[in-house]
Amino acid sequence: MSRFKTSKYKNAYSYVYKKEFWINDLKVGSNLKSNSNHIKASCSFIAFHHDSTSVGSLAVLPLDSCGRFTSFPLVSGHSGFVTDFDFSSFHDNLLATGGEDCLVKIWSIPGGGVSGSLTTPTSTLSHMEAKVENLLFHPTADNILGIAAGTAVKVWDVEHTAEKYALGGHEEAVQSFSWHGDGSQLASICKSKNQKKIRIFDPRAGTCVSEGCGHSGLKGGASPVAGRQ
Numbered sequence: 380m381s382r383f384k385t386s387k388y389k390n391a392y393s394y395v396y397k398k399e400f401w402i403n404d405l406k407v408g409s410n411l412k413s414n415s416n417h418i419k420a421s422c423s424f425i426a427f428h429h430d431s432t433s434v435g436s437l438a439v440l441p442l443d444s445c446g447r448f449t450s451f452p453l454v455s456g457h458s459g460f461v462t463d464f465d466f467s468s469f470h471d472n473l474l475a476t477g478g479e480d481c482l483v484k485i486w487s488i489p490g491g492g493v494s495g496s497l498t499t500p501t502s503t504l505s506h507m508e509a510k511v512e513n514l515l516f517h518p519t520a521d522n523i524l525g526i527a528a529g530t531a532v533k534v535w536d537v538e539h540t541a542e543k544y545a546l547g548g549h550e551e552a553v554q555s556f557s558w559h560g561d562g563s564q565l566a567s568i569c570k571s572k573n574q575k576k577i578r579i580f581d582p583r584a585g586t587c588v589s590e591g592c593g594h595s596g597l598k599g600g601a602s603p604v605a606g607r608q
Contacts, residue, residue: 402440403447406430415463415513415555423471424488426454426464435478437461441492452493456484456500463514469521475537477511483526485537502540507533513555519562525582527553532567534582546580548587564588 407418407427418427420442429438431450435457440448459479467473472488484500507528517523522538532553534544549569556567565580579589 400445402444419464419466421466421471424466424474424492426466426474428461434458434460435480436496437464437476439474439488439493439497453496454486454488454493455496455498456486457482459510462511465514465516465524467516467522468518469516475514475516475524477507477514477526477528479510481507481510481528483507483511483514483524483535502537504535504537504540505542509552512553515556515558517562518558518560523562525556525558525565527556527567529553530569532556532565532580534565544582544585546582546585546587548578550576 402425405427406429418425420426423442424439425442425444426437426439429451432438432453433455436453436455438451439454440451454474454476457476457478457480461476461478464474464476467475472490474486474488475483476486477483483504485502485504486497487501488497504526507526508531509529511526511528513527515525517525517534522536523543524535524537526533526535529552530547530549532546533542534546535542546565546567549567551570553567553569554575556565558565563581565582566577567580568575568577575592577591578587580586581588
């Protein structure tokens with residue numbers, strides 16, 4: 380008997396859709412002002428920055444859309460650039476957006492998609508201490524959202540619009556963060572002089588359980604991956 384487990388993905392391969400099912404000529408992100416993702420999808424919708432959209436807006440299409448578009452249905456509610464956004468792990472139509480205006484807004488996308496422009500969010504979380512750099516829904520807990528803004532990562536209950544935890548201790552602005560796959564830990568990276576410092580937090584305890592230096596240089600840090608100690 381082999382001492383190695385058989386991989387589930389041994390015979391997996393990618394499948395490229397035929398061109399008639401593609402969304403063509405998207406100009407995603409030629410005027411980007413953040414280091415976060417600029418296109419994301421749930422199992423039902425795809426959201427992205429596009430050159431033709433106004434400041435503070437995202438284009439949102441049903442995932443089965445195809446062809447060319449001269450205009451896009453919009454989610455529009457920020458007074459500044461949308462710096463990051465994420466779909467809920469539990470609800471395909473629940474979208475969180477953060478912006479340069481220091482606000483985080485929660486949107487419920489209609490089942491049939493956005494018609495024209497959606498301008499009224501389900502809720503707005505209170506002002507952050509600085510512009511939102513990064514936000515991610517918790518992978519295993521419903522309605523829990525992590526937000527990196529300024530020198531802290533904050534964990535919010537979006538259903539009750541209540542801040543639950545604030546993870547501080549960063550000398551400078553948090554550039555990015557990531558949840559562990561089971562949601563038990565959270566890793567952050569911030570610029571500290573010329574060194575990027577990575578920290579691992581236990582969110583419920585509100586404590587940093589480990590930290591170390593990342594890469595040096597001027598470039599921003601990519602999302603770290605939290606792992607068990």
